[in-house]
Amino acid sequence: METNATTETINQVMEEAWNAFHIYRNQSLKQRADLMRQIAIEIENLGDLLLQTAMAETNLPEARLRVERTRTIFQLTSYAAHCESGQWLDARIDTGDANRVPAKPDIRKMLVPLGPVVVFGASNFPFAYSTAGGDTACALAAGCPVIVKAHPAHPKTSALVASAIINAVASQGLPKGVFAHVHGASSAVGEALIKHPHTKAVGFTGSFAGGKQLFDWGNQRKEPIPVFAEMGSVNPVFLLPEKLKLSSIEIAQQLAASITLSVGQFCTNPGIMIGIKGEALDIFLNELSELIKKTIPAPMLHEGIHKNYLEKRAKALSGTLVSIKAVADIEAGSNEGIPTIATCSAKTFLENPLLQEEVFGPYSLLVCCDNADEMTMIANNLSGQLTATVMATENDVTLHSTLIEQVKNICGRFIFNGVPTGVEVCLSMQHGGPFPASTDSRFTSVGADGIRRFARPIAFQNWPDTLLPDELKQSNPLNIWRTVNNEPGRS
């Protein structure tokens, strides 16, 4: 068991981060990108030891962890490339005009880092959303030192990855305060980190209860700070009638795989499906049920997640008029998640807000509506979501435009004939949605746009060219995209 960081340690770590900030924020985009690429190399250098350590701590299979390691390295290197491109700086220049009355000043704006960022990793992504995950990569790209609080479910994995980052920081000749790693199974450690005056932003991926607590702590400070918490979702899937009739079997197969992928332990797991009663829905449900029955239960990430799954599942199933439609034929062993499909009517769903809560694991609820109006009522009733999916023909979309518009209004990512699991790492990705999916729907935690969470604009007024940062100099020495007198370009 790792020791909780003491107040003394936290104060020291934050002091070092603050001092390092004043050096690191002036590192060029290339220097920041070099650090990120070096971290990727150091993580690769950890080799099989890293995989074995994570396997032992998380119950995740090796193949999955290999893919996640590749993803983590891709995040670091692709965000590094984006960092270096300077696009994210939103550089804007309005040139002055001395002849105007009053004289028009020369103003040039770009993003600068906020300061030390505290990162809370996720238990379900020991690499990609943990120690050297998306939040850390974004904060380092933005020019912010990072303090990671290790997830207590995989402290050894976290410490190994931290050692890779620490090596990279040293090999780039940067002050050690650029990165720190602390342990803290107790919530007091998280609270102390967030409430420390040198902390300027927070990144978090995890449960609603956890994320909301950090958000509140961040806002209750004397100097409130932005807390970006990605808190999961039920990721509704709307089954539109024409499409369902055409492809009920195929959709059932897609969803069965998505619901049970990684024992359902994804924040994009499709937790609610909504369809209209009838023959097509029956065929769909039967196929889905058969596939779920055949699913082999597998161990969950850790005891806490498993206990939570059992409790949340039992709570959902205890709802009046909610019935189990299918569970895995093979009995679940200790710590294993039971693949489960439940059903209820639209009326039942609308009357019981508890059924909207995420059941983190291989569970999904099919809401059976009497008609399309009930589907729209459900869409109107749903809270904010990371993703929403429609299974539809183009004709379905045209015929149900009100429903489609409503669904669009509650989600961060809107999927057409696909499944919500699988979050592509690219600039166009949005991972974050209206509350309670995340604490600020205006930002994303996946994709290089996530860098902007940790940066703020500063406008330089009437500075001589020689004293401006390279990003804003008249000659554009870094050759970055800038908007000059309202026109984007590289000139």
Next chain:
Amino acid sequence: METNATTETINQVMEEAWNAFHIYRNQSLKQRADLMRQIAIEIENLGDLLLQTAMAETNLPEARLRVERTRTIFQLTSYAAHCESGQWLDARIDTGDANRVPAKPDIRKMLVPLGPVVVFGASNFPFAYSTAGGDTACALAAGCPVIVKAHPAHPKTSALVASAIINAVASQGLPKGVFAHVHGASSAVGEALIKHPHTKAVGFTGSFAGGKQLFDWGNQRKEPIPVFAEMGSVNPVFLLPEKLKLSSIEIAQQLAASITLSVGQFCTNPGIMIGIKGEALDIFLNELSELIKKTIPAPMLHEGIHKNYLEKRAKALSGTLVSIKAVADIEAGSNEGIPTIATCSAKTFLENPLLQEEVFGPYSLLVCCDNADEMTMIANNLSGQLTATVMATENDVTLHSTLIEQVKNICGRFIFNGVPTGVEVCLSMQHGGPFPASTDSRFTSVGADGIRRFARPIAFQNWPDTLLPDELKQSNPLNIWRTVNNEPGRS
């Protein structure tokens, strides 16, 4: 005296805004821009009546109000142009690849509106930061209905401008819920508006106490919402030694004008000046004092502001070892602000946090340092600022790089050899700084980038081209700037 909006009225207004949102958010960029341009026309059509009403309510002179009206109209029309350009949508496209394993989805992202925005105007800008001011223009551009709570210091002006907006909404054939205007001298009205579930964001310009209260209400909701509050600043001006020696008289003239402009009633008023003791500072202070003595006191915006000025000024002057250096020779009449310069040592300033508080009015404090190190200590000690200014030669900047970096780190706009008053309306403007200057330093309330406060990204995954919004269609029918496969352009 206007009647406070009742709970019933507020509920009705918010219901209408919510219904209008679902229509207005689907208006094209051009339609939104047309509305904004029509509002500008309707405001112009109000003619002299608007100026006279504002003069009677605010004590601001006609010339100033004419300039402010022009600025307001420029905001509406220039933000309309930016809205129509689509640049602010941050459209990003990553095209799919069916051959990749697993298949790479097609993902396309753009900003969409948050929902109804409640706007609280400023008393010191009855046009430009009030009813049809920057926040309203940004929200309408983003696609959000707006509910303005009239400032109780200029309710008739606000109602007149509201009538112009209401006319414009009607003439564009939009539902009336796109804009609403309510009165509320009581804070209960503001609280009810912010806590209404249909409210999705808030814009505010005013005092720290007011803005912080709205921010807290927004965060305490079951569904927290972003509250962008611009809460003023002391806008420190650092007088570097070589420059001060060269231009002490000129700088004194610039600052005297800036401190007393509009009776000091600007959030960018230079409230603190920092210099190093010596002959140059003496010459500067003498000149500044002479100019302040000659300033003719003028009426402040309203009784509340005047009372507040007297109180805050008295509180600052009551500090141990703070002394008055100059006040206007002509005695101030009732409701008039007394132009005042006070001085203190760096030690006194550092020991008394009260001296950092904004004294809203024609007041400024000169902090006299023993040396450059004390100047840097003051910079380290200052909280977040809308602006910071350095009066410096290039040599000064090179010699005092630590000070310059520290100042840069606490401000939203960084001015070189100028004055902070005068906020240019352009894309490169940043008006918002680290807390407590504003509640979220990542956004601006002046310039078209302010639109982004009220919009969030949505990613469309694998949608057929015909069903995508025009902004994201493959052929780019709106000819907007988009980043396609990481490369910005218009293709």
